[in-house]
Amino acid sequence: MTKSRKNPKLKLQNFRNLPSEVIIDIVSRLPARSTALCKCVCKSWRDLIQNRELIKKLPPEIVIEILSRLSIRTIGTCKRVRKSWRDLLQTRQFADSHLSKSVQGLVVCCDWLSFDFLAFEDEPDLEDPDVYYKRLATFDSCELVISIFEIKGSVNGLLLLNPLSSIADDYYICNPITREYLQFPFDTHMQRLIDVQPYEIINYGFGVSKVTGQYKVVRITNIRKSICHVYTLGAGKTLGKGKWRRIDPGLPLGKNKHSTGAFLNGCLHWFVEDSKNSNLISCFDLETETFSTFSHPPVSMFKSYEVLVALGDCLCICDNRGEHEIAFWMMKEYGNDESWTKEFVIGKTPELVSDYGQSNGIVCPIKIFKDGHVLMTWEEHLGVNMLSNMFYYSNKTKTTTLFDAYNVFGILGAGSHMEALFFTPSFLSLKSFRNELVTEFSYFRSR
Secondary structure, three states: OOOOOOOHHHHHHHHHOOOHHHHHHHHOOOOHHHHHHHOOOOHHHHHHHHOHHHHHOOOHHHHHHHHOOOOHHHHHHHOOOOHHHHHHHOOHHHHHHHHHHOOOEEEEEEOOOEEEEEEEOOOOOOOOOOOOEEEEEEEEHHHHOOOOEEEEEEEOOEEEEEEOOOOOOEEEEEEOOOOEEEEEEOOHHHHHHHOOOOHHHEEEEEEEOOOOOOEEEEEEEEEOEEEEEEEEOOOOOOOOOOOOEEEOOOOOEOOOHHHOOEEEOOEEEEEEOOOOOOOEEEEEEOOOOEEEEEEOOOOOOOHHHEEEEEEOOEEEEEEOOOOOEEEEEEEOOOOOHHHEEEEEEEEOOHHHOOOOOOOOOEEEEEEEOOOOOEEEEEEEEEOOEEEEEEEEEEOOOOEEEEEOHHHHOOOOOOOOOEEEEEEOOOOOOHHHOOOOOEEEOOOEEEO
């Protein structure tokens, strides 16, 4: 007895009977070449794909789903197609839909002035640097009134910028994709205390709470004792009148500028610097605004050569103390002290040693890829000069490969400042934070 075979034509007929909006939603997820082939399937599909009137009648949620899968440059073009699309692209619903699909990239700041934004492939080709990155956009900070900034945080496409000018009296939050920034003031009483103390006493953090989705800036100062202030975006009662709130600071924090506010799992993390608690990491829950601690792996008390960052879904400590190697520790299970694992060790190759034969620079991991490759920066101060560059660590070959940042970003050479950290492009508008003074800027070049 032979088994009856299903008629393939019947399967195709069932697919053709799907509602038009469902077919468009499916086709919109295909690459351009496949979409073109779909036009050849049948006349009804060809007409459907080319029918602009039908697209106009699609429900807003389907239009958002389709547009959120496009490139940033194409989305910018879509804003000019029709007013209804422009309005949809400015909604929080679209911003959230796009952010859920956005791939983590990189922001690079050169000489505290110019900012470049890169998108990376999930599986970088280490043999061909042009393959594994694509420049999204660039802008110059001179458009933000105060022209010299350092980046103190990056969350969901928003950057926390700290002005380095002595005449500045505001912090900045900027979204380079929507070309918006907002300003909020220093706490004047706290600033008077800070002015007479060394700059290194301040620890910063920027993140978003896990339940309510509130974006918060945390600043912890160490003047005789720790003092912690929190600023919540959009919490001010009147326009431009948001205020810092003082809360219990927890244990004293380290003053390592390389380990500022590692954001993961709705919390910010810093090294604790206390003679009785030298092996602890301080964890600040942005939802409850409370501090807790957990242990870090057996690394030294000398935190100047250790870096604490969020790498993928794990906390990571990069231990730079060794004379010949650098160890990377990963917390495999968040909050579990026993889950710290020495994930990999890289040797200090000649590229990680300065021209003066020294090897006391700081390596900081930025992004881990699906296949285990890790992008990292290397930085070393030599008097008034600073050497910096980027490297890829190959999990396959266990070797490092130079990413020539000097050539890619047009950095002039030693003595130029360069800092880099992860950046996830988003269309989250700063205007969604009520009672914040938001300004749009135009000096923005999309690639």
